[in-house]
Amino acid sequence: MWKCLERVLCLNCAFAFAIILARTGASPVIVNGALGYSVSLSPLTSVSQGIDEVVWRRLSPRMKLARCSQGSVQYFNTNYTNRITLHYRNFSLEIHDLRKEDAAEYEVITATGNTGNEHSELFQLKVYGLVSGAHITVQGIFGICNLTLICTVTSGDPTFTWWRNGEALVNDSTQHIRVLGNMLEVHHAAEVKYAVYKCEASNPISKATAEIKLRDVCKLDTSDPLPNSSICAEFQATRSSAATGSF
Template sequence: MVKISSWELQISGLEKGAGVYEIIVTNDSGGETMERFKLDVYVQNQAARLPVNGSLGQSVYLTPENPHGSKIEEVFWKRSSPRLRIARYMKGDVEYFGAEDYRKRIKLHPGNFSLQISDLQRADTGDYETVVTGNSEVEVTERFKLDVYEPVTGTKISYQIMENCNITLSCSVNTGDNTSFSWWRGQEALRNDSIHHLSENGQELQLHFTAQIECNVYKCETRNPVSEDTAHIKLSHVCNGNKPAEPSCGFPYTVKIISSVIILTILLSIIVIVHVISKR
């Protein structure tokens, strides 16, 4: 379809190829003015966005596929949102764009045409695209979606002994965003059951004991797309009725009684010996 409006020529349904167009403008006095335009039409591959996760303060590589093998004429990197030119490779030379502090953090590697972004910042989150042009003048576009996360650190578990045989374990982290929580008892991943109840976000685990049980090691596992961390706690109090009972792990209670009897026997023996000596 060809449409002329306000001296503009609109061509829809473009097909691959090239051509020369002319426009001739005739004024009131009969004079003519002519201009020529060369139109080149290339095939462009609209690829889906590839997800890439980066860690705050670290480096990330955005690596395109190379449909032309080693026959690359030009590689152009830019951001889609916000719109920003980043770097260009052309005939062996690399050129960088943007502010100086930004240029110091980026590097285009001519070997595989990947874009390296160092010292990642939250502002680096966004959509990126690269346009690769081969010697056949065919353009291939690839898109990347970069998300930058703060790593998870400092996972710890706190506990609170409640009434009615309830113990609540709470898991927290010092740093980390988009963090998920999961709980383990030994090698067993915990789900809601008669003893365990997880909060909606998994950050808290409530334990309900109806009788004294063996002490167990509980583990909280925290993770996000770029990191993971764990913390452990060994229960030293379990519930017997409504009061914390003697721990069933560590020193057995019977051993403590035997130790007390031995100590008491030794003290009585010393008293008897001192009494006998004093009578002499």
């Protein structure tokens, strides 16, 4: 009898431990959203699993957002008024008109009435602005070979990647190039007739690019009038964007 009781207790402990793992053990699913657009947080749980109640909440600061029970949806937090939709057919939470302050960790808890089981899933929402308006400017004195290319954007919070004639550049990739984030120091070699430099500004949801073609600035006659650096550069910019979520 004691062995049977011990076995039952062990099974109960294992079941309770499994519930705790379901609630706390999994890493959050990373979801990227675009500022001003909509994004959906979609749990793996389906209606076919006999779910009776679904609750969505934000974890920091802790607040209940929405609850769905028997097909009836209730919303709670005024910070999200008219900006969230709980879709009872798939239990997803859609956040509209994303704001920077919406970036946070979210939790969905589903409960099955006949067993009392609860299951939790975590989502880490990150919100980014779309990158746009990439532009390259040139600083330096033509004819002395040393130039600094500066890549700027009009919006977004990007990281920068530089390319030269189709080859990705890293810091100190050659003795003539030094990468400093959005700045590229070029010690132009006299034997190079021209080079095309490309800046790619990107974040997880979008990117913008700009290109500039530099002639052999080391061989220019510095006595020629040079009102500004654009006389020695051909400029072309392109932009593309893509984001995760519902746009």
